[in-house]
Amino acid sequence: MSDNIPPSCALPSPRPLPWFVRPGARAWRCEPAPTEVRDFHFSLPEYAPTPLTELPSLATEWGVGRVFVKDESCRLGLPAFKALGASWAVHRMLAERAASGTEHGPITLVTATDGNHGRAVARMAHRLGQDAHVFVPQGVHPLAVAAIVAEEAKVTEVAGPYDEAVRLAAEAAAAPDAVLVQDTAWPGYEQIPGWIVEGYSTLCAEIDEQLAAAGVGAGPDLVGVPVGVGSLAQAVVTHYRSRPSGRAPALLSVEPETAACVVESLTRGEPVSVTTGETAMAGLNCGTPSSIAWPYLHGGLDAAVAISDADSAQAAARLAALGVSSGPCGAASLAGLHAALTGAGADERRTALGLGPASVVVLLSTEGTAANPHSTTDR
Helix, strand or coil, X not given: CCCXXXXXXXXXXXXXXXXXXXXXXXXXXXXXXXXXHHHHHHHCCCCCCCCEEECHHHHHHHCCCEEEEEECCCECCECECCHHHHHHHHHHHHHHHHHHCCCCCCCEEEEECCCHHHHHHHHHHHHCCCEEEEEECCCCCHHHXXXXXXXXXXXXECCCCHHHHHHHHHHHCCCCCEEECCCCCECCECHHHHHXXXXXXXXXXXXXXXXXXXXXXXXXXXXXXXXXXXXXXXXXXXXXXXXXXXXXXXEEEEEEHHHCHHHHHHHHCCCCCCCCCCCCCHHHCCCCCCCCCHHHHXXXXXXXXXXXXXXXXXXXXXXXXXXXXXXXXXXXXXXHHHHHCCCCCHHHHHHHHCCCCCCEEEEEECECCCCCCCCCCCC
């Protein structure tokens, strides 16, 4: 058989990697998160820092000094990092209601979710004697929905994407004794999403301490962050861009190709909405950046990349083999950096990220496998 492939049967050339890079992001600065957030989380009975696991084989493969994964597969009793933001935001909201004299019996906490945030809000509501109503968009796995129901929340399943679920949740929260606890912001609704972002700062503070204990007192050279609407990335940018001096790491956001609203917005230079498609990275399946996150993403992110479901599945399998439980969203950070450091243009992307043989990389694995039941057999 001939090895020659007729032109009509030629293999398609690889599609270009969805990639954005912004020189100068490491010089951008902002105000830090409030210090009392960590004290609040430390006071919770179930609080414990999540592991920062070193993976030497990845460091060897990528030609860097050290690679660490922040493992959020068990955070405050739930299988994802979202409980940090939900707990602080609900605490702040209830404290303000009490201080203003508007607290008159139980309220309903309303939210939209791709899974993890809604479960965290429902858990906090139940624990504090409040009610919860969670709107779930199309595409969330039935087991993830069942986990929210198990927190004794009312669940409304929406026959539409995440942005539609957010709209319906906002409408429902207009009822008496209801409050919207949403992890994305828009003009006129920014205080509670801001508190949620503040809650995520505890994760970054833990990384500082854990790296110092591992002999990396100067901090990381690169941090990889999965993004949906960009709230966690906003927290990461705030943490690393609020330091007056010292090492300023490169910050890389990673999102699904089917919901690449951050890459698209950065490319255009303004926040835009994109039409989303189906993806196993359900928690990242968002079409519009948060309004309060956008200035931080635009100013403080060094680079953004979008990946396929196959990329995230392979990364999750790799992490599992290395002893880290990670769902498709959590493994996105590994998949994104792997994509950036391989294939056509890899040398230029490595240079843009400032990576060398002594570099320290931290990847945020935002969920465990229990948070997102999707697998290659589900789709």
